[in-house]
Amino acid sequence: MATQELEKLFHDNIDAEIKIEPRDWMPDSYRKTNIRQISQHAHSEIVGMLPEGNWITRAPSLKRKAILIAKVQDEAGHGLYLYSAAETLGISRDQLIHELHSGKAKYSSIFNYPTLTWADMGAIGWLVDGAAIINQVMLCRTSYGPYARAMVRICKEESFHQRQGFQILYELSKGTDAQKAMCQDAINRWWWPSLMMFGPKDADSPHSAQSIKWKIKRKTNDELRQNFVDMIAEQVKVLGMILPDPDLKWNEARKHYDFGEINWDEFWRVVKGDGPCNRQRLQARINAHNEGAWVRAAAKAYAKKRQQEEVVA
Amino acid sequence: MQIKFNKYYYGDIPEDNGGQQSEIKKVPASDGKEEWPLWEVFIRSKQGLDHKHAGSLHAVDAKMAIENARDVYTRRQEGTSIWVVESKNLFASNPADNEMLFDPANNKIYRHPTFYELPDEVKHM
Ligand SMILES: [Fe+2]
Numbered sequence A: 001m002a003t004q005e006l007e008k009l010f011h012d013n014i015d016a017e018i019k020i021e022p023r024d025w026m027p028d029s030y031r032k033t034n035i036r037q038i039s040q041h042a043h044s045e046i047v048g049m050l051p052e053g054n055w056i057t058r059a060p061s062l063k064r065k066a067i068l069i070a071k072v073q074d075e076a077g078h079g080l081y082l083y084s085a086a087e088t089l090g091i092s093r094d095q096l097i098h099e100l101h102s103g104k105a106k107y108s109s110i111f112n113y114p115t116l117t118w119a120d121m122g123a124i125g126w127l128v129d130g131a132a133i134i135n136q137v138m139l140c141r142t143s144y145g146p147y148a149r150a151m152v153r154i155c156k157e158e159s160f161h162q163r164q165g166f167q168i169l170y171e172l173s174k175g176t177d178a179q180k181a182m183c184q185d186a187i188n189r190w191w192w193p194s195l196m197m198f199g200p201k202d203a204d205s206p207h208s209a210q211s212i213k214w215k216i217k218r219k220t221n222d223e224l225r226q227n228f229v230d231m232i233a234e235q236v237k238v239l240g241m242i243l244p245d246p247d248l249k250w251n252e253a254r255k256h257y258d259f260g261e262i263n264w265d266e267f268w269r270v271v272k273g274d275g276p277c278n279r280q281r282l283q284a285r286i287n288a289h290n291e292g293a294w295v296r297a298a299a300k301a302y303a304k305k306r307q308q309e310e311v312v313a
Numbered sequence B: 001m002q003i004k005f006n007k008y009y010y011g012d013i014p015e016d017n018g019g020q021q022s023e024i025k026k027v028p029a030s031d032g033k034e035e036w037p038l039w040e041v042f043i044r045s046k047q048g049l050d051h052k053h054a055g056s057l058h059a060v061d062a063k064m065a066i067e068n069a070r071d072v073y074t075r076r077q078e079g080t081s082i083w084v085v086e087s088k089n090l091f092a093s094n095p096a097d098n099e100m101l102f103d104p105a106n107n108k109i110y111r112h113p114t115f116y117e118l119p120d121e122v123k124h125m
């Protein structure tokens, strides 16, 4: 088939809500956009393990420790599902990892903020996973088959993440004055960075329109952000806490919450590498990879040796 | 007594050490030769059902592929049996041949039970 025909078939499939599968013809830019987005997403799951991993040894009870380990393990799995989806587009795992480590690929900026108290584990589960879920639920219907299937799997596992986070904060909110203060402090620090997770405003997001045309995304950054604000603004009342935004208020005409302006300077600064822990996070990833090199080599050598023994026997 | 914890792992930082201060050590370039082979994972979700493709992963051999598949794909009772196949051993049809392979064959209506008109006396056939 001529390229023109293939391109028409591709667009017809997109329009008819037929998923694009790995061996189907697709425009180069569709392939590249998916590789960029899926790998960014995979890297976020992996780097996202770091701030929570910090608290596994310091979780306040055995129950909380077990929950946190289970959650961090889930995130590792999410990274794997997504790397696998990206690999179906013709990029190798090694190359994906290399792009993260060399700084070429990005991951979600939220993980460049430090986790200072136990309440941060609550705020991350409730706000950060909460924001991620809004995005991920939309992506269950994305047009590239392997990405959509990975998202369905992830969403199933994700639902306990937000609940366990909220529950941590809920318990703190019923605790001593110090615990209440810790709860409010964590919300104060994580609220704005969580809003930034949805990316730049639609007007400043050049790729968005194309992604929506290709049905990679189904909603714009601003729509998703609004969904998130509406959800959290209600839930925070249950905690008896407040969100650190004096402009936050219900708008009866819009049937949505209005909210204040995000600090976009901070957003771009952290994206470009100057957040509170950008370098440390990346260094932690690189170290883990380098220090694990001998394990990977040994496993490979052992498998080879066993294979040879089988041939002889 | 007040205890202050000062343990920071995995890139979390003490307040006095900002993001800009440390320099990242260079990453060794990867030539892709170290990569473990890719495996496709199939899971039987319960006795009586077919194995279904669940995803893929890298592993040095079949044993490790099954162990990793167990950890990644069946942590919540999603399976009772696992198959793994090294991806290079999996052969797929080409979408370009779809028309030839999967033509609906609408002219062969005799393949469908509704083609055959039977007397009303025949029940349950
Ligand atoms: Fe996740």
Ligand SMILES: [Fe+2]
Pocket (backbone or CB within 6 Å): A075, A129, A158, A161
């Ligand atoms: Fe999560």
